[in-house]
Amino acid sequence: MPAGNPFTPDQHRQIEKARTRASADAGLGFHVYVGPLGNDPRAEAQRLHAQLPNSVFAVLVAVDPRGHALEIVTGAQARLVLDDGSCGLAALTMQTAFASGDLAGGIVRGVNQLGDHARQPDTLHTEHI
Numbered sequence: 001m002p003a004g005n006p007f008t009p010d011q012h013r014q015i016e017k018a019r020t021r022a023s024a025d026a027g028l029g030f031h032v033y034v035g036p037l038g039n040d041p042r043a044e045a046q047r048l049h050a051q052l053p054n055s056v057f058a059v060l061v062a063v064d065p066r067g068h069a070l071e072i073v074t075g076a077q078a079r080l081v082l083d084d085g086s087c088g089l090a091a092l093t094m095q096t097a098f099a100s101g102d103l104a105g106g107i108v109r110g111v112n113q114l115g116d117h118a119r120q121p122d123t124l125h126t127e128h129i
Helices: 009-026 041-050 084-099 103-118
Strands: 029-034 058-064 069-074
Touching: 009 029, 009 103, 029 041, 029 103, 041 058, 041 069, 058 084, 058 103, 069 084, 084 103
Parallel strands: 029 058
Antiparallel strands: 058 069
């Protein structure tokens, strides 16, 4: 594993797969940032989110392992399908995995959970009777 990189290539693939699947299923842009979030993690995560393309439809999972911080930031449209409760449950899932030393697995499970909550339901019937 390269110096400064907390993930193996396989873990990178797992995170990217979860991110891509969640984005496709929910019609939102899911993004993951792992790195320092400074003294005000929420403000820094919001700043990073604002820089994302089409941020109104974006969801950012920002993790600072050294600072023990986790922030989930949703754009205005993403917030319509991902409320605070859904984000809180995903955060709890991630924090539980992080506490046991599983950074990559926690991110994967959290992103999958967010994607599941935001996923548009399949339409069974398209004609009205």
